[in-house]
Amino acid sequence: MRYGRYPFIVGFLAAPVAIYVTFVIAPYAQAFYLAMTNWRGVSANPKFIGLQNFERLLQDDIFWKAVRHHGLLLLAVPLITIAIALFFAFMLNVGGGGRRGEMTGVWGSRFYRVVFFFPQVLAVVIVGVIFSRVYAPDDSGLLNGALTAVGLEPVLFMADPDIALWSIVAVLIWQAVGFYVVLFSAGMSSVPKEIYEAATIDGANRTNMFFRVTLPLLWDTLQVAWVYLGIAAFDAFAIVQVLSVDQGGPDGATTVLGMEIYRNAFSYSQFGYASAMGVALFFLTITFAALTLRVSKRETIEL
């Protein structure tokens, strides 16, 4: 290696690495340490108690309830979001069929593309507030107003423990779909036109075009989408905090780990225990991402 190369590299790397260590690695390390203390957040000297917090965690019903909710979110949110987004993206890009040798979207697709992206522009909290009006349990709510107008009983979206979590799922999907429509659209537009032309000439209909051509060529993008959505499903805190009854209720029916971490830290003042939950969440997320990438590993098709 030539003289002067190391100082050059170090000079460029030092600042970002230092920032990353200070603001990402150090807080993580601190959380691991705090998880083994009984820190209550109001004094400067936490007491070390080993793994006690984790033992408690294993026996904590509400923790397992939150984990089960993440399980459901992990299945439902990515699956439904990707299905809807793929359908829309296909319709916007290829659904119109071939016109003068070019694949086009359905009529008005440029307009739809913008509209689909709207929810993505809104802050999560605003989405929560909007849906608290949509889901309002009496006739002042958007949905229940319509239901009661046609003589139906109002649905207690957030107040009925059986459907509260699904109402949250619907909001998460509503908000995420737009982004993935755009992501998949980008993926589809990078598929060479000749492939579609060839498929059209071979007499492929839209269904075949979608499953045999588009989907395989989008595999990488789908994989990324699945990981992103999975991680979003591990979060879901803001929506639950703003939208759910009694912060994760009724009766814990919508709670997620983020909510429980927040509750333990800031309302029970048990920062140590909350950190232990945070550590658990960290490992759950890492495991999920690793598993997803491993399971979905597949050769990219050579173009």
Added chain:
Amino acid sequence: MSVNPESVSDLTRRTVLRRAAAAGLLATPAAGLLTGCVGGGNDEPTDQAEGEKTKDNPLGVKADAELEVVIFNGGLGTKYATDVHVPSYKAKFPQANVKFSQAEEIATVLQPRFTSNTPPDMVNNAGSKLMDQGALVQAGQVQDLTELFEADSLDIPGKKVKDTLIPGTIEQGSFNGKPYVLNYAFTVYGLWYDSALFEKNGWTAPKTWAEFTALCDKIKAAGITPYSYAGANAAYYQYLAILTSAAKIGGPDVLKNIDNLEPGAWTNDAVKQAAAAWAEIGAKYGNKAHLGLKHTEVQLQQNQGKVAFYPSGSWLENEQAKDTPPAFKYAVMPVPSVTAADKLPQTSIFASAGEMYFVSSKGKNPRGGMEYLRHMLSKAGAKGFTEQTKVLTVVQGAVDGVAVSPGLTSGNAMLTAAGSDYFSYRWPDWYKKLDDEARAATNELMFNGGSADRFCERMQKAADAVKNDPSIEKFKR
């Protein structure tokens, strides 16, 4: 300074020194008075401002020391501090700079300052993001207020501060027998209604449960929801009503046992009877949709004449001031008696000193902080507070001669009628976890087909879990 006399670690150097000093100076009436003389413990900052104690300055405030005050900006606003108490302090100590600030989220703003040992001197710990007061006391961050309560009142001649307060105030802010917190606002709780609406319909405030349900039937027939509360964030208004009934049936010890986490405190017959009576109200006269509403939304419905009775505290009138139509006249009544054999009379009520103010023991000017509280507890300070907020204070008779609103008048009358028959509990402040469980259990009881047995067993289980959790500091009263 530790607060739990049961723990061995209580014997810090500081307490040992203080006890030794107290033993040496037997003539001193209260050992707490010596705190200032001994001082110098390991974990204490040594540069706390201290002046000379005189008749005029009983707390020994250093006249030119800066004082930092942080007030929660919520339903009560902050005008009472900036317009009344800060000027009062400055008038007495013109050389002192009073650094005032307000916060909507007390914990977010202040918690880091406590962990870094640079706390403000006087804090109004309130709002939905308040700091855990028990944890602060446990961590030795809170000044013992014994000296303040023993000092002479600022403007009520011949009385000590403690003698000017409504009985029970000091106990309400005590942790294991030591006063650490001043609960300043005096709140009465009951069922609120629109007296104009009731008068128009010829309805009168019911006293017995039979009268209550009969009236609810009439109200329901008139197309109004007879009784409701907001499940989304204010279920604690309702468990307060349930436990008020329990205390009336079985006497105030029912609540004391709950506070002290006694075995079977929640499965007590009085609690069961109360829960059963309220479950029926929820099932028959409630509105299921209100489980999904916030307190302001249900309160607005009451202002619009859609809800008749609403359980709440005396801050309600001020909170709704903007949305209350001019014809709407707030009135409050005690929770009706459940049985004819209730231990407490129908006029008995839940009432308590609330809204916490405390002084940081590790701040730069704890004497100034206590002095500030003395100004709040002066007659002028209390009167100014009530004028600004329409809320009573713990200072006796300070409201005399103040023009009051219909709700405050009604609340005052209810308090007078109750005489000494008022009671309260502390457990939601002590054990936040239990509070969360009670909210969920109450919503189940009132909205989701729960039963009194289920409610009591669920709460007992949660209380036992708190009791057996070594990581949670226990309190007694």
